[in-house]
Amino acid sequence: MSGKPKLHYFNGRGRMESIRWLLAAAGVEFEESYLEKKEDLTKLQQDGSLLFQQVPMVEIDGMKLVQTRAIANYIATKYNLYGKDLKERALIDMYVEGMFDLNELLMTHEIQPADKKDQHFANMMDKATNRYFPVFEKVLKEHGKDFLVGNQLSRADVQLLEIILMAEEFQPDILAKFPLLQSFKARISNIPTIKKFLQPGSQRKPPSDEEVVDKVMKIFYS
Numbered sequence: 001m002s003g004k005p006k007l008h009y010f011n012g013r014g015r016m017e018s019i020r021w022l023l024a025a026a027g028v029e030f031e032e033s034y035l036e037k038k039e040d041l042t043k044l045q046q047d048g049s050l051l052f053q054q055v056p057m058v059e060i061d062g063m064k065l066v067q068t069r070a071i072a073n074y075i076a077t078k079y080n081l082y083g084k085d086l087k088e089r090a091l092i093d094m095y096v097e098g099m100f101d102l103n104e105l106l107m108t109h110e111i112q113p114a115d116k117k118d119q120h121f122a123n124m125m126d127k128a129t130n131r132y133f134p135v136f137e138k139v140l141k142e143h144g145k146d147f148l149v150g151n152q153l154s155r156a157d158v159q160l161l162e163i164i165l166m167a168e169e170f171q172p173d174i175l176a177k178f179p180l181l182q183s184f185k186a187r188i189s190n191i192p193t194i195k196k197f198l199q200p201g202s203q204r205k206p207p208s209d210e211e212v213v214d215k216v217m218k219i220f221y222s
Helices: 014-025 038-046 068-078 086-111 114-143 155-170 179-189 192-197 210-221
Strands: 006-009 031-034 057-060 063-066
Touching: 006 014, 014 068, 014 086, 014 155, 014 192, 038 210, 057 068, 063 068, 068 086, 068 155, 086 114, 086 155, 086 210, 114 155, 114 179, 155 179, 179 192
Parallel strands: 006 031
Antiparallel strands: 006 057, 057 063
C-alpha cells in the first residue's frame, strides 16, 4: 500500500482545497480519489469510512480523518506548519479561523441562486476589503517579519495566500490598498514548494465551472 496520503473528495476545490495547499506547501505528495456520482459517496458512508457521513476524508498514517479543521490541524502539526510554541499556535488558530470565515464566502459564491449572486458578491468583496484584509495588513506591519506568526512558514501564511489568490479571481486589484499583503503574496508564492503548486499541471484545482457545480449538486444534494 502506498504511503502517500489519499484524499477523498470531488474533483474541485470546496473544503478539500486548503488541505491540498497545506500538503503541497509541506512538499508532501498525495493521491486523490474523486467522487463522480452520489453512489461513490454512499459507498464511503456505508463502509464506515466517514465518521460523520461527510467528506472531506483523508487517509493518512493508518487513519481515516474527517472534518476539515481536524485534518488541517494534523497536517500542520505533522509537517511543522503550526508554530514553535503554544502562543504561536494560538495566533495561528485565531488568524486561520478568520480566514475560514472569508473562505466560506468565497467558496460558496458559485452555488448561490442566480437572484442572490450579486448581493453575495457585494457582501463578499466588502468583507474582504473592509474586515479581513485590513486585519492581516496590520498584523504584517506590527509583526514586522516575512510571516504572519513567528519567523517561519505556518499554515496561516499558506491559507492566507490561498484566499488572496481566490479573492483576486473575483477582483484582480483587490490588494490595491494593501502594499504589505502584495509583498506577502509575492514572497510566499516564491517558496519552492508553493511555487511548484502554482504551476500548471499541479493538483491545485481551478475555479469551479457550471459542470463541476452541477456534479456537486447531484452528489451532495440530490
